[in-house]
Amino acid sequence: MWTDTHLHLDASEYDRDLLAVVQRARELHVTRFVLPAVGAFNFDTVKELAHRTRGAVYCLGIHPMFVDNAKEEDLLTLQRKIKDSIDDPKFAGLGEIGLDGFVPGLNWEKQVRFFYAQLKMARDFDVPVVMHVRKALDPVLKGLRIYKPRSGIAHAFNGSFQQADHFLNLNMCLGFGGACTFTRALQLRRLAAQLPDHAIVLETDGPDIAPEWINKQRNAPEHLPRIAQTIADLRGTSVDLLSxxxxxxxxxxxxxxxxxxLPS
Incomplete structure (x- = not known):
């Protein structure tokens, strides 16, 4: 059985064929899914989709790439939605939140403000976080040290071994997916091969971060077992043990x- 820890399922791209996406994944024994929000406009969507999908949980949060178009009142909306969801067994925490230092033109100050506000909510409600950390690992670590959320995942991790240790010491796991399948990704493959067992979480980030064999096409959780085989080979272990x-x-x-x- 597999758990796909990072799958974007939103109304704009997946809702029309959700059942087909999930069925193809289940046929390959991917049976649990994490559905993160990206902004206030899809808080209700990911919650509804999680409740329609066996084995799915959802996260609520404002993604750093969507912060520029977010309103300050969206943070109040998020706080209210967390309160409404806190006793929902399908509510997994805050996500996708974080910082993005790669995309040009994003308002960095607003990103940091929204990230810190969401980390504070995670601390106050005692829920985990799923984080976007692209080209922003040290600033994200700074926020984690200030607010100390209970646990979480640094999605699509691609930093140094020292940075990995800092995340692990803050009770975070590190997400690895399709990017590891590219042979030119030498540092990322070293990380996937050498990090300790308690660090690794597999993910797809569908429909993004496609593996090498479908490069630049739409990604989906059905590719998770083959991604896992690549990482298992790098680690010198079996795919069952890695699963x-x-x-x-x-x-x-x-x-x-x-x-x-888990669905039968």
Whole structure:
């Protein structure tokens, strides 16, 4: 059984064929899914989709690439939605939140303000976080040290071994996916090969970060087992052991996953 720890399922791209996407994944034994929001406009969508999908949990948050178009009152909306969802067994935490230092033109000050506000909510409500950390690892770490959320995942991690240690010491796991399948990604493949067992969480980030064999096409959770085989080969282990390891780490990072019965 596999847990896809980072899958964008939103109304604009996946809702029309959600059942087909999930069915193809289940045929390959991917049975649990994490559906993160990106802004106030899809808070209700990811919640609804999670409740329609066996084995799915959802996160609520404002993605750094959507912060420029977010309103200050969206933070109040998020706080209210968290209160409404806190006893929902399918609610996994805040996500996708974080910082992006790669896309030009984004308002950095507003990103940091929204990120810190959401980290404070995570601390105050005692829920995990799923974080976007692209070209912003040290600033994200600074926020984590200030607010100390309980646990979480640094999605699509691609930093140094020292930065990885800092995230692990803050009770975070590190997400690895399709980017590891490219042979030119030498540092990323070294990380996937050498980080300790408790660090690794597998993910797809569908429809983004496609693996090498579908480069620049739409990604989906059905590719997770083949991604895992690549990472298992890098680590010199079996894909079954890596699957069990990733599931244990994902459940530790996002305890809501443990409440979802695996489909037969």
């Amino acid at each position: 069990a390891l990733s599931q244990a780490n994902a459940t530790r990072a996002l305890p809501a996953l443990s409440t979802q019965a």
